Amino acid sequence: MSTKAGILQQLRSEILTLELKPGSILSETVLSERFKISRTPLRDVLKQLAHEGYIDVYPKRGNLVSYIDLESVEQIIYLRSILEKDIIKNLAAQNVSLPLRGILELREILNKQAEAIRQDHAHEAFLFWDDAFHKALFALAGRVLLWDLIQQSNAHYARYRRLHLLKKEKLEEILDEHRLILECIVNRDAERIDDLVRHHLHEDINAAYLLENFAEYLNLPRLEARESDGASAAHGRKARGEAEADG
Amino acid sequence: MSTKAGILQQLRSEILTLELKPGSILSETVLSERFKISRTPLRDVLKQLAHEGYIDVYPKRGNLVSYIDLESVEQIIYLRSILEKDIIKNLAAQNVSLPLRGILELREILNKQAEAIRQDHAHEAFLFWDDAFHKALFALAGRVLLWDLIQQSNAHYARYRRLHLLKKEKLEEILDEHRLILECIVNRDAERIDDLVRHHLHEDINAAYLLENFAEYLNLPRLEARESDGASAAHGRKARGEAEADG
DNA sequence: AATTCAAATCTTGTATACAAGAACAAGTTC
DNA sequence: GAACTTGTTCTTGTATACAAGATTTGAATT
Incomplete structure (x- = not known):
């Protein structure tokens, strides 16, 4: 597709999937x-990508x-x-009844997500419905x-998640936590939300795992050049200045 | 100044001040x-302004x-x-001592803000130091x-605040609340933060005041055209479709 | 062989001509 | 007079030529 929106989507996708x-x-x-x-x-497309953090622009x-x-x-x-x-607690604590339509929508999303697990190599589908679940929660809360x-600032987190999912099959775990969250909402059980959400999102910010396995993808503090280092992780890296800010 | 950054700043300023x-x-x-x-x-500048919500782009x-x-x-x-x-509570609850430098910086900002009040027509200066105070809090919390x-999504809120400040001289009130917040931080008094911050930021989302006095600046749900209405508020308004999104 | 310096060749930044959709106005038709 | 058509003139969108900084290349020099 040669439209601007199409190109933007295409490049975003290729960057997120690490193609x-x-x-x-x-x-x-x-x-x-x-x-x-x-x-x-x-250039418009690249501007947008830069704004969302997908690329760094080094003028000229x-x-x-x-x-x-990892900081981002x-x-x-x-x-x-x-x-x-806060959002989920409000949904769970609401006195007025949460629209039934919302509950059904969330259930349907979790079904799709479960379906994605059953297929192999369906990480992208899994993540799509994962996002859909969280977005639906935001939507229900207005x-x-x-x-x-x-x-708009999701470029780093989205790729981090993809690398993280490769680690172990925590797909089931994530889905289970989604089910728990939904349960809390339905049962008006606001007490457990805090711990649930914290654990669900923080996963284990396992910097160590990423550092060991995907160092070449990370934005690390400038490491002093070690001489005669044949490690592949350092290959292809160039000294990078700082990119221009947009503000 | 004819540089892109300069033009951007200039236009932003003119829009914020309602020039x-x-x-x-x-x-x-x-x-x-x-x-x-x-x-x-x-066009790059306009793209940026559009992204920040300062302008709406209607293609061609x-x-x-x-x-x-007001929704934004x-x-x-x-x-x-x-x-x-959460940020301020963490600063106030911190076991490790908050850097003294931070406290001093906040005090200095409040002094500047007090100074701005003493001068007349110094709303912009007041707001500058107001932002500086809040930003400093974010900075101290990392x-x-x-x-x-x-x-990046401040265009609406920033103008709302400017109109709001015209209402009554709540400058003193805002400054006092800043002082209270700082006091809580210094005294490790995390209890009162919640109410303080809520009241401080919510001010009174006084839609009624804005509707009465500045309706012509607001993005209102399409109002049915009343006939033979000579009120200036409706003058110069045109039907507006929705602007294109960026995503 | 290492260094220096200049030219060639990358890159993005800018100006401008042209394309094409949208709004407006005037004239035509009914 | 109202509705339709058409042509003009706005607007932004696109292509492209040129400008200028950054990097690389490579030859000349030491």
């Missing part, structure tokens, strides 16, 4: 040839797919924890705007 | 003549300064309440990233 690895160069001219479109609209030098920034991940997890604790705001 | 009123047209060609720069970099029709959206205002107030309650994220 485009952190550090990859996204040259305007190369992309314009690939998508058969001129540089002008393509080039655009690199951003390295996963932690900030987003914190933000979502705080927010979702907070879609905040969900959308968070999504 | 550019909601509904005003920002034509690319007109702006390019005004700033003596070509349309290309100017034009760019309008956005009307203040409420969402941001909610978000900030939730966040700042949450600047989240502050910046919120700022």
Whole structure:
């Protein structure tokens, strides 16, 4: 698809799934040839990607797919924890009855998510319905705007999750926690929400695991150049200055 | 200043201070003549403004300064309440001593804010130091990233506050509340934070006041056209479709 | 062989011409 | 007079040529 929205979606997807690895160069001219479109609209797409943290722009030098920034991940997890604790507690504590339609919608989403587990290599589908579940909670609380705001800074967290899911099959665990959350809402049991949400979102911010297995994807504090190091993790990395901010 | 950053800052400022009123047209060609720069970099600026909610883009029709959206205002107030309650409580409850430097910095900011009150027509200065106070709290808690994220959706809230400050001289009240908050932090008094922050941020979401006095700046649900209405509030308003989203 | 310096070649940034949708106005038709 | 048509003139969207910084290349020099 050669429309701007299509290209944006395509590139986002490739970056999230790590087809485009952190550090990859996204040259305007190369992309314009690939998508058969001129540089002008393509620059709009790159601007948007930069804004969402998918790429870092180095003026007059080039655009690199951003390295996963664990700091950003932690900030987003914190933000979502705080927010979702409150949102879900409100849904659970509500005196007026939660619309039945909402409950049914959530159940349907969890069914789809369970279905995704049964298929192999359906991580993307699983994550899609995972997002759908959380977004539906925001929606029921009338907070879609905040969900959308968070999504604008989701590039690092989304990739972190994908790497994390590879670790062990915690898909079942995540789904179970979703079921627990829904149960609490239905049963008006606001007490357990805090711990549930905290555990659910924080997973185990297992920096160690990522560092060991995916160091080449991470945005690490500048490591001093060790000489004669043949480790593959350090390969292909270049010194990077800081990207320009947008504000 | 004819640099992109300068133009962006300039337009932002003019929109926030209502020099550019909601509904005003920002034509690319007109702006390019005004700033003596070509349309290309100017479009980048407009894109950014659109992203931050300062303008609404109607494809192939034009760019309008956005009307203040009370829904957005409420969402941001909610978000900030939730966040700042937790952030400030953590600062107040901290076992490890809060860096003295932080306390001093906050005190200094409040001094500047008090100074701004003493001068007349110093609303902008007052608001500048008001933001500085809250941002400093985020910074002390290590949450600047989240502050910046919120700022990206600040166009409506910021203008709402400006209109609100005109109502009565609540400047003193705001400053007093800041002092109370700082006191709580210094005295490790986390108990009162919740109520303090809620009251401080919610002010009184006085939609009624804004509706009566500044209806022409607000993004209202489509009102049926009343005939033969000479009220100035309805003047110059045009039917507006919805602007395109960015995602 | 290592260093220096300049030119070639990358990259993005800017200006501008042209394309095309949207709104408006005037004239035509009924 | 009302509805339709058409042409003009707005607007932004796109393509492309050119400008200018950053990097690399490679030859000349020491």
